Amino acid sequence: MKKSMYGKFGGQFVPEVLMPALTELEEAYERYKDDPEFLKELDFYMKEFAGRETPLYFAKNLSKKYGIKIYLKREDLVHGGAHKLNNTLGQALLAKYMGKKRLIAETGAGQHGTATAMAAANMGFESEVYMGAKDVIRQHMNVYRMELMGSKVNAVESGSKTLKDAINEALRDWVTNVEHTHYLIGSVVGPHPYPMIVRDFQSVIGKEVKEQIMEKEGRYPDSIVACAGGGSNAMGIFYPFIEDKEVKLFPVEAGGKELKTTEKEALHSASLCVGEEGILQGAHTLILQDKYGQILESSSVSAGLDYSGVGPELAHLADIGRITPCTVNDDEALEAFYELSRLEGIIPALESSHAIAYVMKMAKIGKLEELGDLVVINLSGRGDKDLEAVFKLKEEETKEACQ
Amino acid sequence: MRIGDKFAELKEKNEKALIAYACAGDPSAEATKEIVHALVKGGADIVELGMPFSDPVADGPTIQAASTRALEAGMNPDMYFEMAASIEENVPLVCMTYYNLIYKRGNEKFAKDCAEAGITGIIVPDLPAEEADELHVACKHNGVDLIFLITPVTTGKRMEKNLEKTSGFVYIVSRLGVTGERVDVAESTKNILARIDTEVPKAVGFGISNGQQAAEVIKAGADAVIVGSAFVNIIASGENVNERVEKLASELKISCR
Numbered sequence: 147m148k149k150s151m152y153g154k155f156g157g158q159f160v161p162e163v164l165m166p167a168l169t170e171l172e173e174a175y176e177r178y179k180d181d182p183e184f185l186k187e188l189d190f191y192m193k194e195f196a197g198r199e200t201p202l203y204f205a206k207n208l209s210k211k212y213g214i215k216i217y218l219k220r221e222d223l224v225h226g227g228a229h230k231l232n233n234t235l236g237q238a239l240l241a242k243y244m245g246k247k248r249l250i251a252e253t254g255a256g257q258h259g260t261a262t263a264m265a266a267a268n269m270g271f272e273s274e275v276y277m278g279a280k281d282v283i284r285q286h287m288n289v290y291r292m293e294l295m296g297s298k299v300n301a302v303e304s305g306s307k308t309l310k311d312a313i314n315e316a317l318r319d320w321v322t323n324v325e326h327t328h329y330l331i332g333s334v335v336g337p338h339p340y341p342m343i344v345r346d347f348q349s350v351i352g353k354e355v356k357e358q359i360m361e362k363e364g365r366y367p368d369s370i371v372a373c374a375g376g377g378s379n380a381m382g383i384f385y386p387f388i389e390d391k392e393v394k395l396f397p398v399e400a401g402g403k404e405l406k407t408t409e410k411e412a413l414h415s416a417s418l419c420v421g422e423e424g425i426l427q428g429a430h431t432l433i434l435q436d437k438y439g440q441i442l443e444s445s446s447v448s449a450g451l452d453y454s455g456v457g458p459e460l461a462h463l464a465d466i467g468r469i470t471p472c473t474v475n476d477d478e479a480l481e482a483f484y485e486l487s488r489l490e491g492i493i494p495a496l497e498s499s500h501a502i503a504y505v506m507k508m509a510k511i512g513k514l515e516e517l518g519d520l521v522v523i524n525l526s527g528r529g530d531k532d533l534e535a536v537f538k539l540k541e542e543e544t545k546e547a548c549q
Numbered sequence: 550m551r552i553g554d555k556f557a558e559l560k561e562k563n564e565k566a567l568i569a570y571a572c573a574g575d576p577s578a579e580a581t582k583e584i585v586h587a588l589v590k591g592g593a594d595i596v597e598l599g600m601p602f603s604d605p606v607a608d609g610p611t612i613q614a615a616s617t618r619a620l621e622a623g624m625n626p627d628m629y630f631e632m633a634a635s636i637e638e639n640v641p642l643v644c645m646t647y648y649n650l651i652y653k654r655g656n657e658k659f660a661k662d663c664a665e666a667g668i669t670g671i672i673v674p675d676l677p678a679e680e681a682d683e684l685h686v687a688c689k690h691n692g693v694d695l696i697f698l699i700t701p702v703t704t705g706k707r708m709e710k711n712l713e714k715t716s717g718f719v720y721i722v723s724r725l726g727v728t729g730e731r732v733d734v735a736e737s738t739k740n741i742l743a744r745i746d747t748e749v750p751k752a753v754g755f756g757i758s759n760g761q762q763a764a765e766v767i768k769a770g771a772d773a774v775i776v777g778s779a780f781v782n783i784i785a786s787g788e789n790v791n792e793r794v795e796k797l798a799s800e801l802k803i804s805c806r
Binding site: 148150157158162166323427439 | 603609653
């Protein structure tokens with residue numbers, strides 16, 4: 147097996163002009179990932195800037211309602227409001243060690259763009275963020291945040307105007323400016339070594355959970371639930387548990403309106419559950435495509451999950467049966483958004499709401515015992531950024547009900 | 550017609566090659582056939598026919614927009630091969646597309662469909678040599694050239710490997726970036742050609758849009774110039790397309806003589 151592969155998935159399907167940059171990145175990462183000075187500096191940023199470690203919070207009201215022990219890994223408390231900063235600090239620091247002057251990034255919900263802007267501002271990089279025009283509207287508060295911290299935000303008008311198109315545009319920028327620019331990919335997607343690097347920087351989540359749950363419960367959880375678009379928070383919390391076979395791992399994908407596909411688009415973003423093998427944005431993975439291999443536009447109430455592919459390592463782990471992909475739909479996610487807010491006083495991101503919704507869904511259909519007695523949900527981000535979108539949906543519903 | 554035969558023919562005439570690009574199905578399959586005819590009439594020696602893909606990451610706005618127009622007009626790989634098969638011009642046709650369309654159809658079937666439709670070369674901008682083994686085998690098997698790229702940042706072992714693997718010609722990207730028109734191509738072309746040592750014809754692309762630039766590239770030592778976006782822009786305008794395409798092709802071809 148080539149070292150760029152994750153099982154039969156992965157690889158480096160990129161323009162020739164990027165190959166030297168990928169090699170350079172991989173070599174730099176191998177050089178610095180165990181370098182004491184690099185790790186010391188990264189540790190400083192993680193603690194003092196990002197606010198790690200994050201609590202593993204026992205959700206007592208949620209637990210009481212469902213009759214099992216539910217813990218929330220509070221990545222919503224990371225500076226910026228989501229787990230994304232774990233990766234951007236790591237990669238930005240790596241780029242600094244590599245002597246790059248400029249960072250570019252794609253963003254869906256705007257969380258990764260914001261986390262990139264934070265790292266860039268703090269470490270003195272010039273930065274530019276590509277964001278689908280549709281997402282710029284859905285998540286405009288994050289656009290202000292990025293601009294406030296000195297990033298240039300480019301609204302991408304091509305294709306479906308979402309995450310996939312933002313990645314295309316970022317790749318085009320990188321192809322042009324590869325010599326002094328680092329492309330800071332925000333998820334475990336794209337060509338190798340990105341899926342590995344992002345996974346490693348996000349693995350701090352799972353490593354902390356391991357220690358925290360041992361301290362609190364004296365054992366590992368029966369299952370871990372995390373939402374998966376590209377899959378960085380899922381890989382981050384799953385990866386340290388991969389060898390602990392007794393721990394069940396559930397990546398929850400966006401089921402959107404329903405798990406159906408029209409000729410032009412998918413009404414969901416569930417590549418792990420119903421996607422096919424294909425090549426998207428540098429990797430052989432599971433993707434949403436038509437019969438010819440044209441990429442289908444995906445759909446989800448949550449911008450951060452709205453993606454036509456998924457990280458190749460998740461595709462591999464699903465392929466060998468180590469993880470159990472599942473979905474919840476838009477309505478179920480919204481219900482979870484409300485429920486966690488009311489029950490625990492925590493407003494979850496719409497992305498993370500999918501993970502919570504899966505536990506609720508399993509309870510509703512009487513299959514909660516499949517998750518066991520001790521469940522950890524990765525609360526990957528906070529929901530402040532989604533308030534406007536949720537209220538708009540509510541208004542529309544009210545209008546419809548009145549008509 | 551095989552690419553090698555075309556270059557041999559041109560060598561006898563002491564000419565360099567004009568390789569012209571058009572996106573199949575933009576604005577329709579019928580129109581593309583006429584455009585190919587105009588290109589060849591104007592002097593194009595090889596025609597690159599883009600098979601439109603939904604996410605063309607190596608292309609700039611011009612060809613990206615052409616791909617979108619073609620897809621919206623209904624172009625798909627089945628239609629593409631049907632159309633290519635009906636082209637009667639006596640020039641090599643080269644298919645330029647992205648790897649997922651090939652992967653989905655199957656490497657062997659794709660190469661076979663190319664051969665049957667009279668397409669004798671394939672360029673895949675998102676398929677570096679490391680990932681190309683299966684398609685390489687399929688192409689050899691079906692008598693189709695698989696064309697690899699060399700860029701300003703391709704050096705050392707990568708350069709050797711790509712030159713060893715490419716057949717038909719080697720596609721030299723004269724500068725960093727995506728496809729599209731550019732002002733200065735002479736300097737970067739000279740720099741990169743100076744580093745390339747091969748018997749395979751050297752075709753330079755990315756950024757060439759007029760006769761003067763083509764002449765400079767030829768003077769710098771290229772065996773062929775590749776022109777895409779300049780033709781696509783004419784096609785996009787929708788005005789006197791065939792006439793203007795033919796005129797640009799002949800202007801460019803003069804520089805290749």
